[in-house]
Amino acid sequence: xxxxxxxxxxxxxxxxxxxxxxxxxxxxxxxxxxxxxxxxxxxxxxxxxxxxxxxxxxxxxxxxxxxxxxxxxxxxxxxxxxxxxxxxxxxxxxxxxxxxxxxxxxxxxxxxxxxxxxxxxxxxxxxxxxxxxxxxxxxxxxxxxxxxxxxxxxxxxxxxxxxxxxxxxxxxxxxxxxxxxxxxxxxxxxxxxxxxxxxxxxxxxxxxxxxxxxxxxxxxxxxxxxxxxxxxxxxxxxxxxxxxxxxxxxxxxxxxxxxxxxxxxxxxxxxxxxxxxxxxxxxxxxxxxxxxxxxxxxxxxxxxxxxxxxxxxxxxxxxxxxxxxxxxxxxxxxxxxxxxxxxxxxxxxxxxxxxxxxxxxxxxxxxxxxxxxxxxxxxxxxxxxxxxxxxxxxxxxxxxxxxxxxxxxxxxxxxxxxxxxxxxxxxxxxx
Numbered sequence: 365x366x367x368x369x370x371x372x373x374x375x376x377x378x379x380x381x382x383x384x385x386x387x388x389x390x391x392x393x394x395x396x397x398x399x400x401x402x403x404x405x406x407x408x409x410x411x412x413x414x415x416x417x418x419x420x421x422x423x424x425x426x427x428x429x430x431x432x433x434x435x436x437x438x439x440x441x442x443x444x445x446x447x448x449x450x451x452x453x454x455x456x457x458x459x460x461x462x463x464x465x466x467x468x469x470x471x472x473x474x475x476x477x478x479x480x481x482x483x484x485x486x487x488x489x490x491x492x493x494x495x496x497x498x499x500x501x502x503x504x505x506x507x508x509x510x511x512x513x514x515x516x517x518x519x520x521x522x523x524x525x526x527x528x529x530x531x532x533x534x535x536x537x538x539x540x541x542x543x544x545x546x547x548x549x550x551x552x553x554x555x556x557x558x559x560x561x562x563x564x565x566x567x568x569x570x571x572x573x574x575x576x577x578x579x580x581x582x583x584x585x586x587x588x589x590x591x592x593x594x595x596x597x598x599x600x601x602x603x604x605x606x607x608x609x610x611x612x613x614x615x616x617x618x619x620x621x622x623x624x625x626x627x628x629x630x631x632x633x634x635x636x637x638x639x640x641x642x643x644x645x646x647x648x649x650x651x652x653x654x655x656x657x658x659x660x661x662x663x664x665x666x667x668x669x670x671x672x673x674x675x676x677x678x679x680x681x682x683x684x685x686x687x688x689x690x691x692x693x694x695x696x697x698x699x700x701x702x703x704x705x706x707x708x709x710x711x712x713x714x715x716x717x718x719x720x721x722x723x724x725x726x727x728x729x730x731x732x733x734x735x736x737x738x739x740x741x742x743x744x745x746x747x748x749x750x751x752x753x754x755x756x757x758x759x760x761x762x763x764x765x766x767x768x769x770x771x772x773x774x775x776x777x778x779x780x781x782x783x784x785x786x787x788x789x790x791x792x793x794x795x
Contacts, residue, residue, distance in 0.1 A: 401484045402693040410437040410695035415466040416444045419452050422470055422682070425716050433702050440695055453478075465687035467696040471511055472682035473502065477754045477794065480505040484686045486512060487697055494706070496744050499721045503683045505752055510685060512700050515709075515718035517641050517680035518747045519575055520739040521666070522648075524636035526659040527553050537666040538674075540579075540605055547614050550636050559614045561629065561638040562606055564771035566621035570763035571678055571750075575639060576602040578748055579668045579675035585751040591793065592751075592759065595785035601668075603770060603777045610771055617771045624651075631656055639665070641680070642719050645736050662739040664746075679747035681721065754794030762787045 410433075418426045423446025430442045445466070447455060453475065459465045460482045471479070486492070486509040492500050495513050503511030523536070523546075531550045537543040547559030563569045582598035585591060609615035619625070619635075627644060629635040631652040638644075649657055665675030684703060686696040702708060709720035710728035719740055720726060726741050750756055763784055770780040 401688070402487050402697055404489050405487050405697045405701060406694060408694075410440040410698040412440060412692045412695055414440055414442045414468065414692055414695045414699060416442060416468040416470075416699070417447055417466040418444060418470040419447045419449050421716060422718070423447060429712065429715060430699075432708075433699055436702070437695075437698070442699070460687070460689075463689045465689050467686060467690040467692050468699055469685055469687065470514065470682050471503075471685045473517075473680040473749055474756060476503060476511065476683075477505055477752045477756075480508075480510055482687055482689075483510040484688050484690065484693060485510060490697065490701060494704070494722050494724060496721060496723055498679055498744070498747060498749075499681060499683075502679070502681070502749060503685070511683040512685075512704055513681060513683045513721035514703065515681050515712070515716075516721050516744060517719065518677045518740060518743050519639045519641050520662045520664055520677065520743050522630065522638050522640050522644060522660060522662055524550075524630070524633055524659055525661050527556060527633055527636040536661075536663045539666050539670055540576075540668050543666045544609070544614065547609070547637055548612075551614060553636075555633055556636060557629075557634045558616050558619070559635075559637060560609055561619060561626050561635045562609055562615045562771075563621055563626070564610065564615075564617040564619065565764075565768040567764060568760070569621070569771075570760060570767045572639065573602070573606050573767065574678045574750075575665055575675055576606050578678070579665065579672075580605075581668075585753070585793075589751050589753070589793070592785065592788035594763075594788055595781040599781060600777055603767075603781070605668075607771060607777060610773075617773075627651055630660070639677075642737070642740055643717060646717055662736045664739050664743045674743070674746050677743050677747040679744075679749040681719075683721075751793070755791045758791045759788045762791070 416426065416430070423444065427444040427446070430444060434440060434442055456465070456479060460479060465482065490512070492509065492512070496516065499513035499516050503509065503513060527550050528546070530553045533546050533549055537546050550556055551559035563572045577599050580598040580602040582596055582602060583593055586593050610617040624647070626635070626638055626640070627647045628651065630638055631648060648660065665677050667673065667675045684700045686693055686700070690696050703712070704722060706720070706722045706724040706728065709722045709725040710730050712718060713720055713725070714730045720731070725731065731737050731741070766775070766780050766784045769775045770777055775783070
């Protein structure tokens with residue numbers, strides 16, 4: 365399937381990186397190009413010792429996957445260290461301070477700005493043209509390309525097709541009005557408690573409503589990324605729309621937000637619509653078994669009105685970076701170059717379910733054969749993340765708290781946004 369390039373109004377900062385103790389991360393001096401950044405990747409095979417830190421599921425799977433790279437480069441030895449997400453940020457800080465970072469690290473969508481001073485710039489002959497444009501821009505800080513997108517994550521609309529049929533819904537929603545009408549119709553079907561799930565509390569609940577904000581034209585910062593611009597007419601319009609679901613009883617502001625609760629309600633059919641990312645596919649089918657596979661579908665997000673073809677979703681994912689203190693930068697960039705190849709990205713998808721950042725990988729049979737993935741590829745043309753500010757985590761936490769107050773009717777949309785803007789201004793944008 366062909367995927368067009370797309371622009372993203374704000375860069376997203378990184379998701380995480382991997383590391384272990386200083387002792388576990390030592391490297392030999394087989395190569396010694398650490399003094400300067402690699403400006404050109406040479407054509408020789410990779411050699412020497414190469415350390416890679418990856419987190420979570422990626423860290424667990426990458427160790428075996430890199431054997432293909434070692435086969436293509438017989439004189440390189442790759443060591444992958446998996447790090448829990450919960451400890452990664454602190455360990456990265458410690459390793460950077462000690463000058464013991466890895467050669468390559470997974471770096472996702474919230475930490476690029478935090479550690480940007482420690483990253484090497486992408487070599488001039490590294491071809492970035494094959495990536496979706498938005499994810500590529502995510503790994504820029506200022507005007508410097510400091511990383512390469514590895515995989516992408518965005519959110520689309522999941523809905524139960526069997527319940528929609530019972531509700532008499534024959535077309536998927538293209539606008540916000542149609543989405544709400546569909547949710548109301550599905551809620552009338554026996555066994556359905558709420559027509560739509562919209563998380564009102566918990567970590568990242570504010571991120572969960574960003575697709576509505578972005579679709580309304582809201583931006584979290586100004587074009588020059590010099591200040592927060594959260595309190596806006598567009599954000600107000602988005603939150604008025606979202607909170608209308610709670611007020612009208614179509615969504616539950618007090619829904620269980622523990623891990624997996626949304627998937628369980630979706631499979632049970634008690635809440636047959638939600639916005640979710642690609643990992644929900646395997647979660648739904650693991651919980652629901654073969655019986656659920658033909659009872660749900662994914663579609664791109666509805667636009668605010670009929671002036672657009674689709675809404676704008678939230679964009680996440682992880683990239684790959686090298687560190688300035690790497691002692692094997694040539695091998696590091698050769699590994700990242702290898703991991704960016706479309707066939708390698710498609711194979712990585714079959715192993716990890718991570719969606720490729722390389723456009724051509726979406727033409728691979730592994731992706732084109734899945735009807736549930738089509739919407740994700742299309743949605744990537746309309747997705748954006750959060751500003752590349754080192755203070756995003758603080759502002760996001762404040763936004764989660766204040767959005768919950770808004771969703772539960774404890775403060776008005778206007779007062780809540782005014783309060784959030786004030787807190788964001790006080791926190792600032794960092795260095």
